[in-house]
Amino acid sequence: MSHDAMPFVEHKFRTGDRVDVMFQNHWPERTVVEIEVAGEENICTGIHQAIKYRSLAEVEGGYDRSSPTVRSLVVAYETGYSSASVLADRYGVDLITVDAHRVLAEAV
Secondary structure: OOOOOEEEEEEEOOOOOEEEEEEEOOOOOEEEEEEOOOOHHHHHHHHHHHHHHHHHHHHHHOOOOOOOOEEEEEEEOOOOOHHHHHHHHHHOEEEEEOOHHHHHHHHO
8 A cells, every 4th residue: 555545444335334444546546454363263253344345435435346446355463264264265366364462562
């Protein structure tokens, strides 16, 4: 993402669904981000949500379905679950692992 990307926290779609964060004004034009903590079931649920939010962002922006113009990802402290990796790969959702110590240290 570029430095010009504009984040929208809890972006609300026409359906009432809210994505954790949506970035605009960069390439790809939009990125939807679902934030989870850890746990295989939570990560897989987050992937399902990211797929839904990507579709909503495509429609809202007037982009073709499954276009490279909209990207979806799940961010979590732990993403190394085999079922999550298979699901994410199959549906084009990027999994991003972040260091909990770094995230929490900056919040204190």
